[in-house]
Amino acid sequence: GSICEIIHTATLLHDDVIDNSLLRRKNKTANALWWNRKCILTGDFLLARGLRELVKINITPLYLVFSSTIEDLVRGEILDMNSHKNLFLSEKEYYQIIQYKTASLFNCSVKSASILASSENQIANIETFGYNLGQLFQIRDDFIDYFCESIDSGKARFSDLKNFTMTLPLIKLVSKANKDELNFLSNIMNVNSISDNDCNSIIEMMNNYHVGEEIISIIYNLINDLKKILDSFPKSNVKDEILRLTEELIISN
Numbered sequence: 001g002s003i004c005e006i007i008h009t010a011t012l013l014h015d016d017v018i019d020n021s022l023l024r025r026k027n028k029t030a031n032a033l034w035w036n037r038k039c040i041l042t043g044d045f046l047l048a049r050g051l052r053e054l055v056k057i058n059i060t061p062l063y064l065v066f067s068s069t070i071e072d073l074v075r076g077e078i079l080d081m082n083s084h085k086n087l088f089l090s091e092k093e094y095y096q097i098i099q100y101k102t103a104s105l106f107n108c109s110v111k112s113a114s115i116l117a118s119s120e121n122q123i124a125n126i127e128t129f130g131y132n133l134g135q136l137f138q139i140r141d142d143f144i145d146y147f148c149e150s151i152d153s154g155k156a157r158f159s160d161l162k163n164f165t166m167t168l169p170l171i172k173l174v175s176k177a178n179k180d181e182l183n184f185l186s187n188i189m190n191v192n193s194i195s196d197n198d199c200n201s202i203i204e205m206m207n208n209y210h211v212g213e214e215i216i217s218i219i220y221n222l223i224n225d226l227k228k229i230l231d232s233f234p235k236s237n238v239k240d241e242i243l244r245l246t247e248e249l250i251i252s253n
Contacts, residue, residue: 010046013043079096079100087182103135106130145158146202147203147212173209
């Protein structure tokens with residue numbers, strides 16, 4: 001778990017530099033405080049330290065899990081960068097990006113734990129749980145970026161949109177928009193910066209098409225899928241705690 005978190009922290013440092021994010025969880029990001037070069041090198045250092053700690057465990061299957069995960073994280077970041085300003089990014093492409101960029105790390109955490117616990121008989125359920133939990137986390141985060149105020153979410157509102165990052169709310173809107181609305185969205189994707197007025201116009205369009213409600217429904221479905229997977233495991237305090245944490249991801253409509 002600690003190795004996963006070291007790698008996770010490294011990816012956050014790199015992500016904030018790539019996205020030019022200045023706020024995370026209501027605090028200034030490292031690159032806002034100490035500039036990009038130090039953050040990139042610190043992220044590299046943490047990746048190296050995580051792998052060094054992994055070698056100490058000396059369990060070969062874990063090497064494959066963690067090396068594949070780091071490869072997926074980089075692949076996801078590249079695909080994400082290539083999708084910027086691509087107004088017609090498909091849902092299939094979006095889910096591929098978040099599987100690499102986010103869900104792979106969640107899967108790494110639960111799969112490596114199952115290897116250490118010698119739970120090979122449950123490996124398929126465990127992997128599905130990890131990927132679904134990662135998708136849930138990312139979709140929830142994408143929802144928050146559009147529909148929650150910064151003071152509540154701890155991140156700058158509309159940061160994905162202002163970075164021209166295509167996430168599920170905008171993809172859903174594009175699939176429903178009429179010709180004039182598509183022209184408006186296309187023009188926005190071709191400017192150097194997106195104004196708050198434009199962001200508010202997009203939110204109004206999303207509300208008209210009930211995009212927020214649709215995303216919440218997806219979140220609820222993923223939570224229910226996670227609960228079904230948990231039902232396949234014996235009752236325990238750990239299972240109850242995971243269930244409680246999963247239910248905390250519910251967003252009220």
